[in-house]
Amino acid sequence: MFRIGIGTDTHRLVEGRPLMLGGVHVIFDRGAEGHSDADALTHAVADAILGALCEGDIGVHFPDKDPRWSGANSLDFLSRVMWLARERNLHVVNVDSTILLEAPKLRPYIDAMRQNIADVLGVDLGCVSIKAKTGEGLDAVGQGLAVTAQAAVLMESN
Numbered sequence: 001m002f003r004i005g006i007g008t009d010t011h012r013l014v015e016g017r018p019l020m021l022g023g024v025h026v027i028f029d030r031g032a033e034g035h036s037d038a039d040a041l042t043h044a045v046a047d048a049i050l051g052a053l054c055e056g057d058i059g060v061h062f063p064d065k066d067p068r069w070s071g072a073n074s075l076d077f078l079s080r081v082m083w084l085a086r087e088r089n090l091h092v093v094n095v096d097s098t099i100l101l102e103a104p105k106l107r108p109y110i111d112a113m114r115q116n117i118a119d120v121l122g123v124d125l126g127c128v129s130i131k132a133k134t135g136e137g138l139d140a141v142g143q144g145l146a147v148t149a150q151a152a153v154l155m156e157s158n
């Protein structure tokens, strides 16, 4: 049996916060605002997996009112979501994702992000795709106000 899921996540960019994406600290003068480490890519991947499981979204599992998740490493969210998947005897086949961010250029960071996510999902590096796009100066991403990530996941029964 196969299951698919999609996820999307946006965070506002502000000064005085680190910019975490796929568990990698991207050097930039702004970072993502949020209760946890506000890692939009990891949140989108976690939501895609929860979607494949019909288990709601990360806001249900890791509420931003809960002090336990303050400053949390979002790779820990992803790892908890994978426990749910394993309980259902499902494993990840592949993940495709896109990060929408005006600056900085993400190319130097992409492989480290792929490795972090592949490690948590228990798949090979070749099963995790991360693409990077800009907003062409247009919307909130394009104006440098936000970072957005989108992810799709395919899961299969063990």
Ligand SMILES: [Zn+2]
Pocket: 009, 010, 011, 034, 038, 039, 040, 043
């Ligand atoms: Zn988020």
